[in-house]
Amino acid sequence: MQAIDFPDMALLAPKRDHSVSAFQSLVLFNNDFVLHASEWFAERLKEEGGGVRRAIELAYQREPQSEEISDYQAFVQKHGMAAFCRILFNSNEFLFVE
Amino acid sequence: MLALQQMMARDKGAKADQGLHHPPKVKRIIQLFMTGGASPMDTYDYKPELERLHGQKLGPKKKPEGFTSMPGAILKSPFEFKQHGECGQWVSSVFPHQAKWVDEMAFLMAMKSKTNVHGPGTYMMNSGFLLPGFPCMGAWISYAIGNLNDNLPTFVVLPDAKGLPYNQRGPFSSGFLPSIHQGTVIGAASPTPVPDLFANQRFDFATKEADHEGLSLLNRMNRKHAAGREEDSRLNARIQSYELAAKMQLSAPEAFDLNKESETLRKAYGLDNKVTEDFGRRCLLARRLVERGTRFVQVWSGPQGAKGTWDNHGSIPKELPPIAATVDKPIAALIEDLKKSGLFEDTLLIWTTEFGRTPFAQGGDGRDHNGGTFVTWMAGAGVKAGTSYGKSDDWAYQTAEGTTYCYDFHATVLHLLGIDHERLTVRQNGIDRRLTDVHGHVVHDILS
Numbered sequence: 001m002q003a004i005d006f007p008d009m010a011l012l013a014p015k016r017d018h019s020v021s022a023f024q025s026l027v028l029f030n031n032d033f034v035l036h037a038s039e040w041f042a043e044r045l046k047e048e049g050g051g052v053r054r055a056i057e058l059a060y061q062r063e064p065q066s067e068e069i070s071d072y073q074a075f076v077q078k079h080g081m082a083a084f085c086r087i088l089f090n091s092n093e094f095l096f097v098e
Numbered sequence: 099m100l101a102l103q104q105m106m107a108r109d110k111g112a113k114a115d116q117g118l119h120h121p122p123k124v125k126r127i128i129q130l131f132m133t134g135g136a137s138p139m140d141t142y143d144y145k146p147e148l149e150r151l152h153g154q155k156l157g158p159k160k161k162p163e164g165f166t167s168m169p170g171a172i173l174k175s176p177f178e179f180k181q182h183g184e185c186g187q188w189v190s191s192v193f194p195h196q197a198k199w200v201d202e203m204a205f206l207m208a209m210k211s212k213t214n215v216h217g218p219g220t221y222m223m224n225s226g227f228l229l230p231g232f233p234c235m236g237a238w239i240s241y242a243i244g245n246l247n248d249n250l251p252t253f254v255v256l257p258d259a260k261g262l263p264y265n266q267r268g269p270f271s272s273g274f275l276p277s278i279h280q281g282t283v284i285g286a287a288s289p290t291p292v293p294d295l296f297a298n299q300r301f302d303f304a305t306k307e308a309d310h311e312g313l314s315l316l317n318r319m320n321r322k323h324a325a326g327r328e329e330d331s332r333l334n335a336r337i338q339s340y341e342l343a344a345k346m347q348l349s350a351p352e353a354f355d356l357n358k359e360s361e362t363l364r365k366a367y368g369l370d371n372k373v374t375e376d377f378g379r380r381c382l383l384a385r386r387l388v389e390r391g392t393r394f395v396q397v398w399s400g401p402q403g404a405k406g407t408w409d410n411h412g413s414i415p416k417e418l419p420p421i422a423a424t425v426d427k428p429i430a431a432l433i434e435d436l437k438k439s440g441l442f443e444d445t446l447l448i449w450t451t452e453f454g455r456t457p458f459a460q461g462g463d464g465r466d467h468n469g470g471t472f473v474t475w476m477a478g479a480g481v482k483a484g485t486s487y488g489k490s491d492d493w494a495y496q497t498a499e500g501t502t503y504c505y506d507f508h509a510t511v512l513h514l515l516g517i518d519h520e521r522l523t524v525r526q527n528g529i530d531r532r533l534t535d536v537h538g539h540v541v542h543d544i545l546s
Binding site: 023024025029032035039078080082083084090091092093 | 298332340346
C-alpha cells in the first residue's frame with residue numbers, strides 16, 4: 001500500500017500524496033490483489049458473454065475503436081482474458097480520471 | 099553526450115545550456131542522512147569551553163524561537179575527544195571507526211540552518227527550502243544528468259527499517275520537476291526489498307511471455323492515450339516507470355543479492371550484528387547500486403520521532419551512543435570499500451543531518467534542537483581529503499567563521515557533478531527556480 005501512497009496513520013493527511021515510481025508499476029503489475037482482480041474481471045466477462053469490446057466499455061466507459069479491437073483480440077487469443085484484464089488495470093486510461 | 103541528449107529530448111521547457119557546464123569530478127553519490135539533528139559537540143566539534151563552564155546557567159534568558167523548553171545549564175560532552183589522523187580532526191569516542199578515516203574526509207564545521215524544527219529543517223537540507231513542494235537534490239540531479247545506465251532507478255532512497263523520516267516521502271520529492279525524478283523508496287530490510295518484482299507462480303496466466311507481450315501492449319496503449327495530453331507529466335512518468343520496471347526485473351535481483359559479497363565484507367559492514375545490521379545492509383546495498391549505475395542513493399539513519407534517532411532530547415549519554423553505534427562501523431566499512439574498489443575515483447560520500455543541538459542542557463543531560471551550527475562531511479572524488487572549513491563559536495551554539503548553509507553544500511555537490519548551480523534552472527510560476535534558490539557559493543576550500 002505504501003507504493004500507492006497510503007499515508008502514515010500517525011499523521012494528518014487531508015490530501016493524499018501522489019508519486020510515480022518503477023516500484024509502483026511493479027506492484028500494480030504483479031501484486032496478488034491486482035492479479036486476483038484480473039481473474040475475477042475475466043470471469044465476469046465470461047458470465048456475461050462479453051469479450052474485448054465489453055471489457056473496454058466497462059474499464060474505460062467508452063466504445064473501443066476498431067484498430068484497438070483487433071490488436072487486443074490477438075492478445076487475448078494468445079494469452080487469455082485474465083492477462084488482458086491485468087493490462088487494462090495497469091493502463092493510464094484506467095488509472096487516471098479526467 | 100547521452101545525458102545531455104536525454105535531457106534535451108525530455109524537457110522542452112528547460113533552458114538549452116543545462117547539463118554539464120564543466121568537467122565533472124563526481125559521477126555517483128551516496129548521501130547518509132542522520133535524522134533528528136546529530137549533536138556536533140558530542141561527535142566532531144570538540145568544545146573544551148563546555149567542560150570549563152559545565153553547570154553554569156549562561157544561556158538565553160527567554161526561550162528562543164523553535165526551542166522546545168527553557169535552556170538549562172551548560173552541558174559538557176560526556177564523551178572523550180581525541181585528535182585523529184594526520185589532519186588532527188577531533189572526534190569523540192562515539193565514532194571510533196569513523197575516526198580512523200578522518201584523513202579521507204573534508205568537514206564543513208559551521209553549517210547553519212534557518213530553522214530548529216525537524217520538518218522544515220529536513221526539507222531545507224534536502225530541497226533548499228523550508229516549505230514542501232520543492233524538488234530535492236536527488237531529483238534535481240536526476241533531472242539534470244539522468245542515470246549512468248538505465249536498468250536501475252536513478253535516485254534510490256533506503257530509509258531506516260523503523261520508518262520514513264520527517265515529512266514522510268517529502269524529502270525525496272520531485273516538487274515541480276517531472277514526477278519521474280522523485281526518489282524510488284526501497285525497503286532494504288524486507289526479504290523482498292522490491293516487492294512484487296514478479297507475479298506469484300499460482301497465477302498461471304502470468305507467464306513470462308504474457309508478461310513480456312503484455313508490457314508491450316501496455317506501452318502501446320499508454321502512448322496512444324498520452325498523445326494529446328502532453329501537459330500531464332504523470333502519464334509519461336508512468337510509461338517510463340513500466341519500462342524501468344521491466345529492466346529492474348532483470349537487474350534488481352542481482353543488485354540486491356548481498357550474498358554475492360564475501361562473508362568478510364558483509365561482516366565488515368556489520369551484517370552479522372543486530373546493532374549494525376540494518377544500516378550496514380543499506381550501506382552495502384548503496385555501494386552495489388552506485389556500482390551498477392544508480393546516480394544517487396540516500397541512506398537514512400533513524401525514522402521520525404525521538405526514539406532510535408539522533409534527536410537526543412532526553413539524555414545525550416544514554417541516547418547518542420546506541421544510535422552512533424548503528425552507523426559507525428558500517429560507515430567506516432563503506433569508506434574502506436569505496437576506496438579499495440576504486441569507486442572513490444568518481445563517487446562522492448556525504449554525511450549530513452538537518453541541524454545541531456544546544457550547548458545548554460534539556461532536562462538533566464539531554465540537548466534541544468539548534469540550527470545555529472552543525473557539522474557535515476564529504477569524502478571521495480573531487481574532495482580535498484583531510485581538510486576542514488568553517489568554525490563554530492566556543493560553545494558550538496552558533497557559527498563563528500566560514501558559515502555555510504545547505505545552499506553552499508548543494509552548490510558544492512552540483513559543482514562536483516559538473517553543474518553550475520546558477521545555470522541549472524527551471525521556469526516555474528514565472529521564476530527561474532534553482533536548487534540553491536538565489537543563494538549558494540561553491541566551497542572551493544574543501545575541493546581538490
